[in-house]
Amino acid sequence: AIFDDVADVEKLNMQFDFIVVGGGTAGNVVANRLSENPKSSVLVLEAGGSNAGVLDIIVPSFCTSATPGTALDWNYTTTPQAALNGRTVPFPRGFVLGGSSSVNYMTYTRGSKEDFNRFARVADDERWSWDNLVPYMRKNEKFTPPADHHNTEGQFNPSVHGFNGINSVMLSGFPSHIDSRVINTTQEVSEFPFNVDMNSGFHLGIGWEQMTILNGSRSSSATSYLAPQFVNRPNLHVLLHARVTRVLATTSRDFRTVEFLQDLKGQHFSLTAKREIILSAGSVGTPVILMHSGIGNTSALASLGIKPVHHLRSVGQNLTDHSILFMDWLVNSTETSDTAARNATLAAEEFAQWNSSRMGPLVDNPVTHIGWLQVPDKSSIFDRFSDPAAGPNTAHYELIISNGVIGPPPPTGNFLGIAAVVVSPASRGSITLSSADPLEPPLINPNLLSSEVDMFIMRYAIRSALRFAAARAWAGYVIGPPVGVNSTSTDDQLNEFIRQNSGAVFHPVGTASISPIGADFGVVDPDLRVKGLNGIRVVDLSVMPFVPAAHTQAAAYIIGERGADMIIGS
Numbered sequence: 001a002i003f004d005d006v007a008d009v010e011k012l013n014m015q016f017d018f019i020v021v022g023g024g025t026a027g028n029v030v031a032n033r034l035s036e037n038p039k040s041s042v043l044v045l046e047a048g049g050s051n052a053g054v055l056d057i058i059v060p061s062f063c064t065s066a067t068p069g070t071a072l073d074w075n076y077t078t079t080p081q082a083a084l085n086g087r088t089v090p091f092p093r094g095f096v097l098g099g100s101s102s103v104n105y106m107t108y109t110r111g112s113k114e115d116f117n118r119f120a121r122v123a124d125d126e127r128w129s130w131d132n133l134v135p136y137m138r139k140n141e142k143f144t145p146p147a148d149h150h151n152t153e154g155q156f157n158p159s160v161h162g163f164n165g166i167n168s169v170m171l172s173g174f175p176s177h178i179d180s181r182v183i184n185t186t187q188e189v190s191e192f193p194f195n196v197d198m199n200s201g202f203h204l205g206i207g208w209e210q211m212t213i214l215n216g217s218r219s220s221s222a223t224s225y226l227a228p229q230f231v232n233r234p235n236l237h238v239l240l241h242a243r244v245t246r247v248l249a250t251t252s253r254d255f256r257t258v259e260f261l262q263d264l265k266g267q268h269f270s271l272t273a274k275r276e277i278i279l280s281a282g283s284v285g286t287p288v289i290l291m292h293s294g295i296g297n298t299s300a301l302a303s304l305g306i307k308p309v310h311h312l313r314s315v316g317q318n319l320t321d322h323s324i325l326f327m328d329w330l331v332n333s334t335e336t337s338d339t340a341a342r343n344a345t346l347a348a349e350e351f352a353q354w355n356s357s358r359m360g361p362l363v364d365n366p367v368t369h370i371g372w373l374q375v376p377d378k379s380s381i382f383d384r385f386s387d388p389a390a391g392p393n394t395a396h397y398e399l400i401i402s403n404g405v406i407g408p409p410p411p412t413g414n415f416l417g418i419a420a421v422v423v424s425p426a427s428r429g430s431i432t433l434s435s436a437d438p439l440e441p442p443l444i445n446p447n448l449l450s451s452e453v454d455m456f457i458m459r460y461a462i463r464s465a466l467r468f469a470a471a472r473a474w475a476g477y478v479i480g481p482p483v484g485v486n487s488t489s490t491d492d493q494l495n496e497f498i499r500q501n502s503g504a505v506f507h508p509v510g511t512a513s514i515s516p517i518g519a520d521f522g523v524v525d526p527d528l529r530v531k532g533l534n535g536i537r538v539v540d541l542s543v544m545p546f547v548p549a550a551h552t553q554a555a556a557y558i559i560g561e562r563g564a565d566m567i568i569g570s
C-alpha cells in the first residue's frame, strides 16, 4: 500500500526486512523484486509525494514542464561553473514517487557494450559486463507497440529487446514532418550513418528514438514497478513525504536504522530493518545521506561539525554529468511543435485528442531521432589527452533532433532543434555538504566542460550539427543558422558560445562509486555493499564509476534489477 502518514505505517506494527530509501527509478525496482517473495517485507521511504494524476508527469510531451523549478523537483542549482563563465545552472532531480523516472524526458538508451564492459573492468567483477547484464535489461523492458500502431519494421531490431519485462518502451507514436529528412540525411552523408537500433550494444549512428511510454502515457518506475498488482502486495509498503536524514549504527559496523522526518520542522522518526537498508536516493541524495551520517571524508565532515563515523573519502567525489547545448535552425514550415506552443486553441485541441484517445502529437517527448557519433582520429586531440570514451565503438558526442524548440520557443519562427551533448566527458566534479543541517541543499559542482577534451568534443559536435542541417535533405526547409553560431565560427567564438549556452543534462553518476573489493577508493563493493559496513547497500546510479554514453534511466533500471538479484542471492 501507499501511505501519506507515518501513523499508518506504525499501525501495521511490523518490523520490515528491507527498508528502501528513495522510491525513485532504481529504488522501486528493488522494492518490487524483493517483495516478490511473500515472506520478505519491504518499506520504501520517499521524500516526495504521489505521481498519481499529475498531468505534467503523465502526458509525454508535457515533460518539459515537469522541471525545473516545480513542486516535482528538488530544485537544486549547481555551484558557479568555472568553464561556463561562472554561471550556475539548474540541476533537477525528481521529488515525487518514481523519482527522476517520473519527470525525465523518457528517452530510452542503454549505452554501448563497451560502457558496461568498462564498468565490469573498474569493478573487477564480470557480473557488471554487458553480456551478463543483458538478461536484466530484458527483465526490465516490455517493448510495446507505439500509440498509433504504425508499421515499425526497420525502425528497431526486435531481437535485442525484452517483451515480457515491466517497464514499457516504445517507438514514436506520432509521425513528425521531419522524419523523412532525417532518414534521407543518413543516406546522403556518410558522417551520419543509419543505425536501426542504438540499444543493441553497438550504438553509433543515427536512429529512431525509443521512449519509456505505454499507450500514450509515461511509463515510470512508479507506474510500472509499483503498478497496483505489485504495490497491493501485503508485504510491500510505501511511505510518501518521508525525508531520510541519516542512517544510524545499530552496533558499531552495522547500519540498519534510518532516521527520517515527515514534517520538515517536526519530529524525527526511526525504523530499523531486520535485514538491510538499501540507499536508492540517487546520485545527489545517496552521498548526502551518507555524509550526514558521518560516512565520508571524515576530516571534511568533522570540520562541518558532523561526527565522523566511517572514513570513505570517495563519498560525493567523482560526480560526472553530460553537458548539453541546444541549437535551433529557422525553418520554412509551420508544422513544428513551436506552432502549438504559441497557440492556445491548437494546444487545447491537441490535449483534447490525447485526453479522449491517447493519440496525437502529445503521445511522445519532443525528440524524433538521436545520433551517437565520434570525433574521428585524424582531427584528434587524443594525442595529448587520453580518449575519455569507453572504447572504439562508443560515442564522444550525441545529437538530439527535434521538430521544434525543446521547451518554450521564441515569440516568432518555426525551428529544427539539434542539441549537442558531450556523452563521454573527462570532466569530474563533486557533491559536498554546505552545513551540518541535513535539510540544507548540498553544494553540487559537476565541473561541466572543465576539461579541454570536453570543450574540444563540444566544438566538434556543434560543427557536426551544422553539417547535418546543411545536408541536401534540408535544402529549402532550413532557412537560417542558429542564433550565435555558423559554419565560419572560429574556435574562440565557439568556446564563448559554449560557455554562455551549455548546461547539465541531469545524468549525474559516480558519487558512491563501485570499486574492487579491498580498493582504498570507491564507496561500494561490486555487490553494492557500503565498504567496511554491514546491513547497508547502495542501489542507484551513484554507484556507476563512469557515466555511460547514454541517457541514464536505462542504466538505473539495470542497476536496480541486478542489485535486487544480488540482495536476493545473499
Ligand SMILES: Cc1cc2nc3c(=O)[nH]c(=O)nc-3n(C[C@H](O)[C@H](O)[C@H](O)COP(=O)(O)OP(=O)(O)OC[C@H]3O[C@@H](n4cnc5c(N)ncnc54)[C@H](O)[C@@H]3O)c2cc1C
Residues within 6 Å of the ligand: 021, 022, 023, 024, 025, 026, 027, 045, 046, 047, 048, 067, 092, 093, 094, 095, 096, 097, 098, 099, 100, 101, 103, 104, 105, 106, 107, 108, 109, 242, 243, 244, 245, 280, 281, 282, 283, 285, 286, 289, 505, 506, 507, 508, 540, 541, 542, 550, 551, 552, 553, 554, 556
Ligand atoms: C529533467 C530530467 C530529464 C531527464 N531525461 C532523461 C531521459 O530522457 N532519458 C533518460 O534515460 N534519463 C533521463 N534523465 C536521467 C534519469 O532520469 C536518471 O538518471 C535516473 O532516473 C536516476 O535514477 P536513480 O534511481 O539513480 O535516482 P532517482 O530516480 O532520482 O531516485 C531517487 C529518489 O530518491 C528520493 N530521495 C532522495 N533523497 C531522499 C531522502 N533524503 N529521503 C527520501 N527519499 C529521497 C528522490 O525523491 C527520488 O525519488 C533525466 C533526468 C532529469 C532530472
